[in-house]
Amino acid sequence: MMLTKFVDPLPLVETIQPVCLINNIPYYELSMKENSQKLHRDLPPAKIWGFNGHYPGPTFHVWRNQPVYVLWKNELPLKHFFPIDTTVHGASKNVPQVRTVVHLHGGVTPEGSDGYPEAWFTRGFEKIGIHFKHKVYFYPNQQPATTLWYHDHAIGITRLNNYAGLTGFYIIHDQNEKNLHLPSEPYDIPLLIQDRSINEDGSLYYPSQTTPPNETVNPSVVRVFFGDFILVNGKVWPFLEVEPRKYRFRILNGSNSRFFRLTLNNGDSFIQTGTDQGLLPTPIKVYSLLLAPAERADVIIDFTDQLNQTIIINNDAETPFPNGDKPNLETTCTVMQFRVNKPLLMKDQSQVPLQLALESIIKEEPQYKQRNLLLNMQTDPYKRPIHLLNNQKWSDPLTEIPKLGSTEVWNLINITEQSHPIHLHLVRFQLLDRQPFDVNIYKEKGKIVTTGAKRKADLNEQGRKDTVRANPGEITRIIVPFGPYTGLFVWHCHILEHEDYEMMRPYYVIS
Structure with missing residues (x-):
């Protein structure tokens, strides 16, 4: 199946707001729900599982040292729509098919709020061992400004729950980052990059067998998974209309197995200002940006001199990485497109300062x-x-x-x-x-x-x-x-x- 590239605008993910304050601490609620969502203009809606019914889930914007509570609710069906291998640890026939537990990836959180893989919970009010329907987590947010993400972490089916859509951004801000005058909203945009395979009817496809098939176990866990299409924020090969100015992009590789090595087809560089856990010591100019699954990169792309140009983010990372095949030139080699066609609304006063992070380097000592x-x-x-x-x-x-x-x-x-x-x-x-x-x-x-x-x-x-x-x-x-x-x-x-x-x-x- 072939799909036309760059016909869908990039979805700009909504920001979640707290429901109320509990002892001056913001309190949020998110429900994991099944929904239907169009992944491409020319496809029927696909069944997805999303936080508050959306894939990706809504983005958290929180401030350093301002803790929050989050109530995670499992309101999913009782039966999974992807094949479950019950020989995998934690996914045996004596546990519910649909189990969830949310991990704030990169969050410095107490044990009870970390999303331990066996601390899953199910739909319904019944207690199953130590497992409950709902779980309120406490996130202290004491770390420096950074781009984190939240996703399901249930033991034995993490690959399936994430592939279904249970992923979202969690962004911590602080005063140091604000003082740097980096591009800010609406010019600060998270990009969730993932690969997916899609059936002719628009539904998501996930294999039940590896190649060659295992004759003993069916369905069987596969060694790795590489999809045929690249999605950004839940759309296949989207485009983004931008102004001729600097933009900040928080890029997350949210794929199951695929690595990305990203380049701009006009030969320009990314100016990388941050990595998984926040700002780099200084900005780094990179012409090729390698991201493994779960890695993040905070980058600035300067479109100032690109008016009326179109720029494509390409990918040339091997699968499996680094000794596998190159991506398909017609499909997985392409990520998304920028169209520099919007008028400049105001003078670009954002900066790329010479110094960024305030944290010191951790030095290796003989006693460690x-x-x-x-x-x-x-x-x-x-x-x-x-x-x-x-x-x-x-x-x-x-x-x-x-x-x-x-x-x-x-x-x-x-x-x-x-x-x-x-x-x-x-x-x-x-x-x-x-x-x-x-x-x-x-x-x-x-x-x-x-x-x-x-x-x-x-x-x-x-x-x-x-x-x-x-x-x-x-x-x-x-x-x-x-x-x-x-x-x-x-x-x-x-x-x-x-x-x-x-x-x-x-x-x-x-x-």
Whole structure:
């Protein structure tokens, strides 16, 4: 099926408003609902699951040090509309098909509000074990200005719930960011980029089998998923009409498995001002912007001298990344279009200052605990290859138990053939470096023999992060301050097909 590009305007996602104040704390309510939504002008409406019935969900705009309450409601049907593999951990036949728990990705939140994968809740008022219909979360918002996002995190079906549409932006503002005079609303626009496959009748397609099919398990979890169409804010290949001035775009790769390497077809650069956890130390000019699933980039595009031009964001990232196939030139190579055709409403007084973030660099010290953590593969009882963290499964005993207030260096040793975006809940870490090593020697002898020098983090990765690309055949080192809360959290690969099937582990911060 072919669809015409650039016929739908980019949806500008609405901002959610609090219902009321509780002890001077804003209180919000969101319901997860089934709805129908047109993904392209020439398609019938598709069934989606969305927050307040919208895909993407409404955007939160909150201020640093102003906490909020959020009541998440599950008002979804009792039966899933995507195939569920009941051999996957947490998704067995003895649990409800439709389960949800919301994670504020990148949020520094207490244990009870983090969205632990097993703390799911269902539709209806009945209590099932520790699980309830509704859950009120408390978000302190104590971190610096940044672009976060919220999404479903239910164990065993995260890939399906997110693919159905349960995703939205959560943006924290602060006075430092405001004082920088970066482009602001309406010239500050979040962009949720995802891939999807769509049936002829307009409905979303998600595979029930990998290729070749597994004869033992049907439906079966797939190793990775790559859709045929690129959507931005829920529309296939949209366009955005802009003024000849600077715009700020908060770009999120919300795909299940697809990496994006974004470029502008006129050869201009992105000016990157922020990453996952807020502003970079200084603006970085990048002509190619690589984003793994769950990574974010805060960028400025200057359209000042582009009046009457059209500019396309293209993608040339391999699937799987980095050793797979190039995107299709007719479809997944294209993301969206800008049309510089609107009159300048007022003089552009926004700035790109030379200095941005106020946070200091986290320095590595000899006393910091070092953890070597393997990213590897194994075969499951049905002879399917699965990805693991440190050769362990979700239900294995806890092994990562950092102390509150401690700082550790995690060495992610990737002996698989693809990059894994590793996400840690609770913390805001920093990428130290990457170093190649001999994978064959490691597999044979369990010994690390490096084959090159350490490479420092790219300039546009040198801010605080919560998700990092761990490349194949490399040791990726991150430095992690643990706090400010104790409790049970998780770390995992954010390729959702990997996360759902064992590439996720709990960790516990102790006092």
